[in-house]
Amino acid sequence: MPSTDLILKMMILMWITVMLFNKIADSAQTKGISQPNSMISADVGDNVILHCFRLGEENTNSVVWYKQKVGHEPWVIVTVQHEPKYENEFKPPKFNIEKEKEKGSFHLKIANVEPSDEATYYCGLRDFLTRFGNGTFLAVTGDGDVKVSVLQSSALNSVPAGASVTLQCSVLSESRAADLQVLWFRAAPPQSHPQIIYTHHSSSHQCESGSSTHTCVYNFSKNILSLNDTGTYYCAVAVCGKIIFGNGTRIKLKESVDPVVIFLAVALGVCMVVIFAHVVSCKERSCEYCSGRSQDSMVKKIPNQSRDAVELNFAASHVNKKRGKKERAHDNVYTEVMYSPLS
Known part of the structure; x- marks a missing residue:
């Protein structure tokens, strides 16, 4: 069974790992979707294209366009999985998803721009949650x-x-x-x-x-x-x-590099080293205990005054000769004591 100290260290290691990955994920929270233009300007009557790119060749999540006017909640314009699905207020030919030959482009085309079209348009990627691009603000500048x-x-x-x-x-x-x-x-x-x-x-x-x-x-x-x-x-x-x-x-x-990421990475490395050293130490103590019990001879080291060590090997011998009724308790004796200097 793992010791309480080892379990505690393992829990600390897991916590640092989770914090490190959360920090890395937070620094890349808009990855997966890109809106390169944060603002464009158009005159009344113009046709405009708002660009959106779904990043990653293996990315197959749905793309959603939202419109948010100043002081209002966002409205869903269109959802794109395989084919675009437009909401009632945002039907073609006014709004259209324009797919280019390059894979992963989901551009929103707005025809015949009106003053009411001035808003921020967000391109979002749906997986477990919705991750948004930076948004594109469409400024309608007037009639020219x-x-x-x-x-x-x-x-x-x-x-x-x-x-x-x-x-x-x-x-x-x-x-x-x-x-x-x-x-x-x-x-x-x-x-x-x-x-x-x-x-x-x-x-x-x-x-x-x-x-x-x-x-x-x-x-x-x-x-x-x-x-x-x-x-x-x-x-x-x-x-x-x-x-x-x-x-x-x-x-x-x-x-x-974020200093917090550096600190967490260093802490993770230190924890791994400490836990590894703890496990190795436990294994060594266990092996010494087992090997000590399996020995058939006892080995003692006794230092003398000249700091030389002498090894005493005691070979135990059991006497099984029958001596009649007078068999005594000291019939089991050490028959041989050998002194040899340690090298």
Whole structure:
């Protein structure tokens, strides 16, 4: 039977193993589904495609598209196993699943975009639970009467924690800068829609005026301290009751190993070594006990004054000769005592 100490160590080992795998699973919770575009912009009447990829060649789980308007609960649009199954409010030709030749693509096509289509669209993967992609926010920008263009700098490379980044946004319009309101949004899970994080004041930009257009450059600086500061940053212009978004600048941290994962891995290794040493020690003690009882001779080591050891071998002999009625108790004697020095 295992000792109580060994059982306790085994329980600790199992707990550390579970915690380690849970930590690794949490760091990869969106694996299996991918939505590469966190935000797209479309004019009224446009046709748009929201991209979704099911990762893994062996992945055969159902894919589900959800629509969530700001302040409302999510609605199921379509479920795809082998063939798409659309909900009543989201029927073709308005909504369609567009499968490409490449395996694992389940793109949602929305035809003739209307203002009511502005929402966040989530692609989800159903297995035991539903795992969601990062979501795609569809911004409907109006009927095209507002002549404003928003250009952002290209995506930044991964930045180390604590670094400061400066994002740049150029706004081209037929209106004067004083008539425009420039905002910065940040979109990142688990938020359901982009959130306003900064509003430019009249003195926070540089403008150049041409014959018919005005170009203004807006800079936004941000310290990237942790994952809470990562995501896609959008420059947007509010004019005439409409919001025009830029293409977004994505910021992410340089990948590093989570210290908690390192600690759990080290603790797991230490526990395994301790338990292995405990098992080996128990086996050795058991073998010594068994071998000691099976010996037919007794071996003693006695040190003398010169620190030399002498081995005494006692060979027991049983005398079975009959001596009549006077057989005495000391007929069983040690017949031979041999002294030999230990090598």
